[in-house]
Amino acid sequence: MKRLLNKFKELYKYRVLIRTLVVRELKARYRGTVLGFVWSFINPLLLLTVYTMVFGFILRPRDPSFNDSPWVYALFLFCGILPWQVWFAASSQESANILIAQGNLIKKMLFPTEILPIVSVTSNFVHFLFGLPILLAFVPLMGKPYTPYLLFLPIVILVQYIFTLGFCFLISSLTVHFRDIKDILTNLLTFWFFSTPIIYPMTFPAVQQHSVLKTFLNLNPMTHIMWGYQNCIFYGEMIRWKRLGVTFLLSLILFFVGYYIFDRLRDSFPEEV
Amino acid sequence: MPAIEVENVSRIYRKYLEQHRFKTFKSAILKGDLFKSLKSDEKVVALNNINFKVAKGTTFGVIGENGSGKSTLLKVVAGISKPTTGSVSVHGKVSALIELGAGFHPEITGRENIYINGVMLGLSKEEIDKKFDDIVKFAELEDFIDAPVKTYSSGMYMRLGFSIAINVNPDVLLVDEVLSVGDASFVPRCLERIEEFRRRKKTILFVSHDLTTVEKICDRVAWLKNGEMKALGYPKRVIDQYIQDVKSKKETDFEQKQKEEDVLGDLEPERRENRWGNREIEIKKVRLMDLQGKEKHVYSPSDGMVIEMDFYAENHKKDFVFGVGIFNSQGVCCYATNTVLEGYKSRSVIGRGKVTCQIKTLNLTNGTYYLDVAAHRQDGLPYDYHRNLYSFMISSDYMDSGVYRPQHSWNFSPDVKMTKKS
Numbered sequence: 001m002k003r004l005l006n007k008f009k010e011l012y013k014y015r016v017l018i019r020t021l022v023v024r025e026l027k028a029r030y031r032g033t034v035l036g037f038v039w040s041f042i043n044p045l046l047l048l049t050v051y052t053m054v055f056g057f058i059l060r061p062r063d064p065s066f067n068d069s070p071w072v073y074a075l076f077l078f079c080g081i082l083p084w085q086v087w088f089a090a091s092s093q094e095s096a097n098i099l100i101a102q103g104n105l106i107k108k109m110l111f112p113t114e115i116l117p118i119v120s121v122t123s124n125f126v127h128f129l130f131g132l133p134i135l136l137a138f139v140p141l142m143g144k145p146y147t148p149y150l151l152f153l154p155i156v157i158l159v160q161y162i163f164t165l166g167f168c169f170l171i172s173s174l175t176v177h178f179r180d181i182k183d184i185l186t187n188l189l190t191f192w193f194f195s196t197p198i199i200y201p202m203t204f205p206a207v208q209q210h211s212v213l214k215t216f217l218n219l220n221p222m223t224h225i226m227w228g229y230q231n232c233i234f235y236g237e238m239i240r241w242k243r244l245g246v247t248f249l250l251s252l253i254l255f256f257v258g259y260y261i262f263d264r265l266r267d268s269f270p271e272e273v
Numbered sequence: 274m275p276a277i278e279v280e281n282v283s284r285i286y287r288k289y290l291e292q293h294r295f296k297t298f299k300s301a302i303l304k305g306d307l308f309k310s311l312k313s314d315e316k317v318v319a320l321n322n323i324n325f326k327v328a329k330g331t332t333f334g335v336i337g338e339n340g341s342g343k344s345t346l347l348k349v350v351a352g353i354s355k356p357t358t359g360s361v362s363v364h365g366k367v368s369a370l371i372e373l374g375a376g377f378h379p380e381i382t383g384r385e386n387i388y389i390n391g392v393m394l395g396l397s398k399e400e401i402d403k404k405f406d407d408i409v410k411f412a413e414l415e416d417f418i419d420a421p422v423k424t425y426s427s428g429m430y431m432r433l434g435f436s437i438a439i440n441v442n443p444d445v446l447l448v449d450e451v452l453s454v455g456d457a458s459f460v461p462r463c464l465e466r467i468e469e470f471r472r473r474k475k476t477i478l479f480v481s482h483d484l485t486t487v488e489k490i491c492d493r494v495a496w497l498k499n500g501e502m503k504a505l506g507y508p509k510r511v512i513d514q515y516i517q518d519v520k521s522k523k524e525t526d527f528e529q530k531q532k533e534e535d536v537l538g539d540l541e542p543e544r545r546e547n548r549w550g551n552r553e554i555e556i557k558k559v560r561l562m563d564l565q566g567k568e569k570h571v572y573s574p575s576d577g578m579v580i581e582m583d584f585y586a587e588n589h590k591k592d593f594v595f596g597v598g599i600f601n602s603q604g605v606c607c608y609a610t611n612t613v614l615e616g617y618k619s620r621s622v623i624g625r626g627k628v629t630c631q632i633k634t635l636n637l638t639n640g641t642y643y644l645d646v647a648a649h650r651q652d653g654l655p656y657d658y659h660r661n662l663y664s665f666m667i668s669s670d671y672m673d674s675g676v677y678r679p680q681h682s683w684n685f686s687p688d689v690k691m692t693k694k695s
Contacts, residue, residue, distance in 0.1 A: 020392045028380040031421070108375035109393055110352050110367070267355045270348070271286060 004259060011112060018115055018122065025123040040130040044078075044086055051077050055199055063201055065235065067143075075142040078135050079234045080198030080226045083157075087128035088164050088222070089189050094120040095168035096175045096182045103273035113269055114262055117168040125161065139233060147236030156228035159244060163221060163251035169258030173265045176272045196222045201230070221247045221254075274364060276445050276476035277327040277350060282359035284320040284345050284500075319345040320356070321500040327493075329364075330474035334491030334508065336484065336515055342500040343480045347371060347449045350478060365444025365476070368394055372449075373434025379423035383414060386422050387437055394441045404440045411462075412436035432459060439466050446470060449480045464490070484512050520571060520668060527570040527666055547662055550655035554593055554622070554648040558583040559663050561644070564631070571666045572635055574678045578665070580630045582646055584657075589623045593656065597630050598645035599637075600661060607637065607676050613651060636678045637667045 030036045055061065055077065056070030066073045095117045099106065102116055139146060175181045197217060200207070207214055217223050224240065224247040231237045320342045327333040335343050348354040349361055351369040376393050377386045387408055391401040409418050412432040417425065425433070439446075448467070467490065470477060481487050487494060487508060494511040496504045498518070504511045563569045564577040572578060580597055596611030612619070643661035650656070671678070685691055 016397070017392050020389050024378055024381060024385065024389050027385065028378050031380040104372070104375050107348075107353065108369075108372040110369060111393055270354050 004256065004263070007112075007114075007259075007263065011114065011118075014112060014115060017111065018118055021115065021119040022123045022126065025119060026126060029123075037130075040127050041134055043127075044082055044131040045134065047081060047085060048074060048078050051081060051199065061200060061204075063204060065201065065203065069142075071142050072144070075138050075144060076201065076230065076234050077199060078138060079229045080196070082131045082135055083128060083160060083229055084193060084196070084198055084222075084226065086131055087124050088160065089193070090127070091121045091124040091164050091168055092171055092185060092189060094124065095172040096185050099172050099176050099269060100179075100273050106273055107270050113266055114169065114259070117172045117262075118165065120172075121161070121164050121168050125164075135233065144234065145236065149232050149236055149238060152239050153229070153232045156225060156232060156239065156244070159228070159248045159251055160225045162255050163225065163247070166251060166254035166256070166258035169255070169262040173258075173262040173269075176265065176269055192220075192222065195220055196226055197230075198226055202227060218243075221250050274329065275326040276329040276364055277325075277333070277478060278360075278362045279323055279325050279346075279350065280360050282320055282323045282346075282349060282356040282361060283318065284342075284349055284354065285357045286317040286319055318500050320349065322359070323497075323502050325495055325502070325505060327476055327478060329476055331492040332471055332477040332479055332490050334487040334494040335478065335480045335497060336482070336487055336494060336512065337497035338519070340499075341497040343497055344371070344449055345500075346497065347447050347478065347480050351447050363445055366395060366441075367445045367447065368438055368441040368443035369447040370435065370438045370449060371447070373431045373438065374422075375434070377422050377430070377434070380421055382421055383409075383418045383425070383433060387418075387433070390434070390437045391441070394438065396441055408433075408436045408440050411440070411466075428456060428459070435459075435463055439463075439470075443475070445476045445478070447478045447480075450482065484516070488512055516670075523666065523668060524569070524571045547660040548658065550647075550649070550657040552657055553588065554584055554586045554590060554656040556582050556584050556646060556648055556657045556659060559644070559646050559659065561663065561665050564633075570664075571668050573669045574637055574667055574671065575634055575680075577634055578632045580632075580644065580646065582628045582648075583625070584628065584648060585625050586622050589621060590656075591619065591621050592650050593619045593622060594647075594649055594651055595628045595630075596645070596647045596649070600643045600645065601637075601676055602641050602643070605676060607642065609645070611647075619651075634680070635667065636680065638673055638675055638678050639667050639669055639671070641666050 030039050033039060035042065052070060052074040056073045060070065061073060062068065066076065098116045098120050099113065105111075105116075106113055136146075136150075171181060171185060195217065197207070202208075202217065202223070207217065224243045228239045228244055231239045323342075323346065325333075335346060337343050345354065347369070348371065349356050350363060351367060351371065352361075352363070353369070353371070374386075374390070376390050378389070381389075387405065388398065388401055391404075392398070396404075409415055412429070412435070414429060414433055417429065422430065422433075446467075464486065467477065467479075471490065477490075479487065479491060491508050493506065494504075494508045495502055496511050496515045503518070504514050560568055560581045560583075561570060562579045562581060563572070564579060566579070569578075582595065586593075594611050594613045596609065596614075598609035599607045601607055642665055644663040644665070645658075645660050646663070647658040648656040649658065
């Protein structure tokens with residue numbers, strides 16, 4: 001434990017490097033494109049359009065909170081899709097590859113390797129932050145009011161940050177030894193996406209009446225994180241403290257376990273990537 | 274206090290086989306012994322119990338053949354790779370020139386890369402601001418600094434990498450064979466910088482194949498062979514030992530090759546074609562030796578050589594000539610002679626006998642040479658003719674060319690200023 005804490009302290013010294021690398025990542029991603037940073041806004045918008053077309057207009061889910069309007073439903077969708085696709089899924093997929101892709105750095109330069117997944121999670125977090133104003137701009141457009149509960153948003157974000165980091169430590173270090181994880185992950189993420197109340201709300205009768213399904217969804221930590229976003233932005237309700245609290249603890253555990261495994265495997269990276 | 278201390282350091286790499294990996298994956302999932310099963314049985318010892326200290330302000334060279342563990346040693350000292358056993362301690366800020374521009378991102382500009390690389394090497398933003406102009410100037414990239422690095426030539430890439438690393442101003446500089454890619458004008462400037470480092474009493478660990486540079490700039494030199502330290506001490510002595518070893522290795526390789534050829538000898542039709550004659554006088558064996566009579570296949574130009582032929586004549590013979598010829602690898606006859614040409618007249622021979630031809634100094638240039646030996650009648654009818662069946666090698670530090678190296682020396686009138694490298 002003490003060893004881990006010392007590592008964190010050392011990591012703090014490298015914050016300038018983390019910041020520089022995040023900036024590099026952001027700059028490099030859209031370098032050479034005509035629209036540049038605008039893509040950070042366009043990407044989630046396009047994603048939202050597709051989901052709204054298919055689920056909002058074609059499937060038309062009925063729920064009292066949607067007022068039977070596909071546009072209100074679109075807002076609900078956006079609350080989940082933005083943090084999931086732009087941040088969580090993108091970070092995970094990037095992390096699975098990052099140690100191998102940056103093998104040259106690991107082999108030739110001296111710096112704490114965990115910086116790489118941290119940079120990946122953080123740069124995608126920044127993309128998420130770019131999308132957040134669009135999401136918030138949609139709230140009044142869809143006829144929903146801003147509520148004071150928006151102030152709890154940072155807490156939800158923090159929980160997701162820790163959860164994503166822990167998950168990415170795990171994924172990135174294990175992929176070095178088992179490249180299969182990259183392919184498993186792609187499928188896992190799809191499955192996980194549909195096992196999380198993102199395109200459907202927890203209040204759906206089909207969910208509430210099916211106790212096994214309900215328990216299953218409740219055991220998924222991402223459920224509570226996504227619910228947190230929906231509470232703050234869409235429902236304008238208090239976040240579920242207990243559920244989010246447990247998720248927070250779980251995220252911390254995942255974070256330490258992920259970091260521990262990363263740390264244990266660290267010395268094998270230079271020769272394996 | 275020494276700047277670098279390496280104590281009992283060993284580095285063992287595990288060899289993974291593809292099949293083993295699959296087993297590991299399965300067992301990792303089934304048994305859950307993730308960490309344990311990652312250990313494979315096959316090991317490669319890259320470094321074996323290495324000990325040395327580098328005093329502050331000195332330059333320490335590491336030489337050795339490819340795969341002898343030089344780069345592994347450097348990585349262990351740099352802290353990139355951990356020693357399996359033993360300990361390494363380095364006092365002061367370290368900068369490692371292991372691969373120049375390793376951290377460059379191709380899509381962003383040289384300017385941005387300087388900042389990122391600088392931060393990675395441990396500089397603060399302010400320090401980079403201060404050194405920025407020096408870095409660009411030294412790399413000679415004033416006109417291209419705002420272009421993406423992917424548009425750089427490999428030379429520009431390397432210059433920028435070197436320039437950043439050298440401007441980090443470390444206490445301990447680790448250099449790994451990075452200068453080999455530079456052009457004729459850049460390498461001397463790099464060496465000048467390294468020289469300046471030495472003057473400022475910084476510590477340098479220098480890994481190189483360029484023995485001349487190592488001898489020039491290093492205070493102490495270690496020679497690694499197959500992960501073991503073979504010698505440690507003054508540059509000249511260690512380098513000489515190393516060169517000696519490389520030569521003797523060449524010798525064994527050569528002998529090995531010859532042996533293999535001997536084994537194949539009777540089977541190969543091509544080789545049979547290289548020997549003809551009625552065998553009335555049969556050359557049984559040919560040996561190449563130095564003047565002391567020791568069998569040898571690699572010579573230096575100033576060495577002498579003895580060609581010895583064992584022959585057997587079944588019947589009494591009155592008319593016979595012995596000859597030798599030396600050919601280079603292009604098939605050019607460097608020298609050929611026989612007993613008649615040199616004025617010997619044959620009288621008689623029967624049974625076993627021995628003929629030797631002694632060459633005082635070979636005076637040949639570097640390369641592989643083939644030998645013809647023959648016994649024949651004066652009118653040319655061959656008894657036993659061996660064409661290019663034997664070979665030897667000339668190996669020296671001289672880079673001169675041609676087929677013949679006459680013994681020579683240079684003299685200059687007093688107004689010509691020259692110095693000779695030792």
